[in-house]
Amino acid sequence: MTDQAVDTDGVRQSGEPAAEGHFLGRTRELKELRADIERAGLDTLSGRKAPRARVLLIAGRPGSGRTALAAELVRQVADGYPDGVLRARLSEPDGTAVPVERTARELLAALDVTAPPGAGEDELTEALRTALADRRALLLLDDAAGAEQVDALLPEAPDCLVVAVSAGPLTGIPDVRPCTLGGLDTKSAVELLTRYTGSVRITVDPRSAESLTEACQGRPAALTLAGGWLATRPQAAVSDLAKRLHTADEDGADAGPLARVFRLVHDQLSGQAARILRLLCLAPAGLVDPHTASALAGCSVGAARATLDDFTALGLLHAVDSPVPQYEVPGCLHPLLRSLAETRDRPGELQLARARMLERTVRLLQACRAVTETDSPEAREKLAAMPREVRFPGPRAAADWLTARRPALLAAARLAVADGELDTLARRLLSQLVRAMVAHHGTQAAAADLYGVHGLVLDVARRRGLHREQAAALLNLGDVDARTGRTRAALARYRAALEAGREAKDPYATGRAMESVGGAYLELADYDRAADWFGRALALCLARDERADAARLYGRTATAHTYAGRYGEALRSWRAAAAGYRRNGEIAAHARALSEVARVQEYAGRPEESLRTCQEAVEWARRADDARLLAALQLRVADTLERMGDPAAARLHRAAAERMLAEEPSESDTEPESAEKACEIRSASDED
Structure with a gap:
């Protein structure tokens, strides 16, 4: 989502981003659109405050320059919207509507608003409306497939403006101001040709130039292709091209001027270049780079780059402003490319x-x-x-x-x-x-994209009956749901992962799913079920002699018992966890487990035992050389001493803890941002 004035449904009218001095024609349309912005809406006329942003509609067939007009309008009025311009394309190159939730997420990202990974359409659109509520922003929604898409994204802010681009009307959205486009006027159309051919070829034969614009019906996309074709053939006469197009029109060989010009350009390319051009209909999202073109055609990267540059000169591609070489297939050419590819390949x-x-x-x-x-x-x-x-x-x-x-x-x-x-x-x-x-x-920064990717993994795994990969995908999706507060959705994912792990006879996936089910129940405050599922996962770990995991699960089981008020069982589990950590040589974890034993002893009304256990934990923390843990334990000792009626000793321990924390650098200075590792269960066919 970039702030570029690019005609994505047609071809740039000048081969460059729309800017002052480059945009051609459409003077009447621009004047009417700007007047519509100032005109009072129906709500204002009836004495009500407008509940939502005003919508201007620019309608026209692909290739009519509708996006270029919208971009020029945005450029002219952008200063009146200090909170910026947001742009989104609402259709894929093949015409498929982009899901509203994906568009809303991209718009939120442009506003620097973080949206929860895996959030649904309603939550994302509500977040978008909230983010725009106090802003004066301008939204350019390009290539809308229907009114439902635009309606879902409309800000509930009268100070915002939405400029929508579509092939037809947006029925159902009230008070829409439509502007329907046809071809360019003759003067602007001839000037567009002149930018490619130079003034001499037009001046010496102005009638042929006008005939050519007539054959192109003033369509900017068709004129751009015609101009690019003439620019690469200095010896070709404008009259010859005009005659060819008129002849094709009389023969009825093609449906419209753009198709006729495109077929002419394609048929006069070399065999290899024509094949590369047709295969560009396979480029994902209509974005192609030299590697994509090279792989599609089976040629070298250098040859592909040169061919893509030639296509750009012909107006067949747009060069994208990007740190890496990248080009965009115009949306109006995509169906023509696909039709040719299906016919000739x-x-x-x-x-x-x-x-x-x-x-x-x-x-x-x-x-x-x-x-x-x-x-x-x-x-x-x-x-x-x-x-x-x-x-x-x-x-x-x-x-x-x-x-x-x-x-x-x-x-x-x-x-x-x-x-x-x-x-x-x-x-x-x-x-x-x-x-x-x-x-x-990092896992956290890429969580939104990874959620979608894990969903795709799940789709393939289910289609192919790959239970192990199903389990991995479900666990990853469940983890994201759990982190974003969708605990019941996460629980359903974890239970499905458990079934998949059992089908795959994979003890790792099964144990991981059992523990995750327990964690979900713990979050839902169902402590009995949480302890039960942690216990099942623990039994599996003990059977496989997985000591590190067993120690952790003892601790999780103890946590569930503590919350449930079963202090005796909690103490037994925490002591087992502490013993496990000590056997595994995890000194800091052993100290933390002892600290939890002390906490439960205090809850159980045994302060003397709690103090002794906490002091033992302090000694282990010193052995671990963990200053932060040691300071936390000193504070725990101080709190316990205060409750036992010894404030003087408590002050000494608290002062020692404060000295340690003052000498220790902040955690953000010493530790990188933590990222929870995704569950990765690779199949035998995976390559690295």
């Missing part, structure tokens, strides 16, 4: 091209992650063994690539899963995408 060839693209993406994601893991000679050797064209010069370049290609990578994952015939590649792609995001952004 065999289904098997298209599937092979898609598989090559996914394989290259997997390799790039592997390299993107591997460049962050060069601490060991083995990792450096593994990185050096990768093909040079997929390696990154350093972690910064890899992070920039991952950020720039994020929309395309997520779209590639969705398309691979939806395809249904490339599930092995889809699974590898999802696995590498998760690892790359975690390596560069």
Whole structure:
């Protein structure tokens, strides 16, 4: 979501972002739209305060320059909206409507508002309305598939303005101000051609130029392709192109001017270039880079980059402002590309091209992650063994690539899963995408994207009957639900993961699911069930002699008993946990467990025993050389002494704790941001 004036449904009218001096024509439309902004709405006329933002609609067929007009309007009025401009595209290149929750999340991210991972449409749209309630912002909603999408995103703020772009009316949204586009006027259309051909070729034959604009029906997309074609053929006469298009129109070979010009441009490309162009309909999210084009066509990256630059000169692609070379397929050309590909390329060839693209993406994601893991000679050797064209010069370049290609990578994952015939590649792609995001952004920062990816993993695993991977995906989804307060949803996920783990006969997944079920019940204050499920997980750990996990589960069981007021059982479990930590050599954990024993003893009304246990924990904390833990335990001793009627000794312990905390650097200075590790259960087919 970038603040660029790019005509995503057509082609840029000038080959550049819309700016003063570059935008052509549409003077009447702009004047009417600006007047509509100032005009009183129906609510105002009836004496009521407008409940929501005003909506202006720019309607027109793809290729009519509707997005360019919207971008120019936004540029002209943006100063009146100090809280900025938000942009979102509401349709995929193939015309599929983008889910409202995805759009709302992207808009919230643009506002620097963090939305809970996995939140539903209602929660996200409510958060968006709340974020915009006190703002004066402008929303450009491009390529809306229907009124429902726009209506769900409307701010409940009369000071905001929404500019929507659509092919037709937005029936159901009250007081919408429509502006329907046709072709450019002749003067502007000829000027657009002049920008590509130069003034001489137009001046010497103005009638042919007007004839050409007539053949293109003044459509900016068709005129841009015609101008690009003429610009790359200095010897071609404008009259020749005009005659060709008029002849094609008379023959009825194509449905419209854009299709006629596009077919002409395509048919005069070299065989390899034409094939690359057709295959661009497979580019995820309509975003293509040299690697994508190279993999689709089976050519070198350098050759693909040169071809993409040639396409940009012809107006067939837009160059995207990005830290890495990236291009956008205009939305109006996508159906034409897809139709040609289905006509001229065999289904098997298209599937092979898609598989090559996914394989290259997997390799790039592997390299993107591997460049962050060069601490060991083995990792450096593994990185050096990768093909040079997929390696990154350093972690910064890899992070920039991952950020720039994020929309395309997520779209590639969705398309691979939806395809249904490339599930092995889809699974590898999802696995590498998760690892790359975690390596560069961390689990917490990438949680929203990872939630969607884990959902895709679950879809493939269910389709293929892969119970082990089902369990992993369900556990990851449940963990996110639990962290965001959706405890009952998390509980359902964990129970499903338990069933999948049992089907897979996987003790790790089964035990992890049992513990997670117990944790969910603990959060729901159902302490009896929590203790029961922790006990089941503990029994499994003890049977497999997993001592570290057993010690932790003793502690979790003790916590449930403590909350339930069963202090005797809680003490037994905490002592077992402390003994387990001591046997495992985890001195700090042993001290913490003893501290919890002291806490339960205090709850049980045995302060003397609590004081002795707490002092023992202090000694173990000194052995662990953990200053923060030692300070916390000193404060615990001080509190206990105060309750026992010894304030002087309590002050000494409290003063000692304060000295330790003053000498210890803050936790944020010494420890990186913690990130909960995702549950990763890899299948035998996964490659690294």
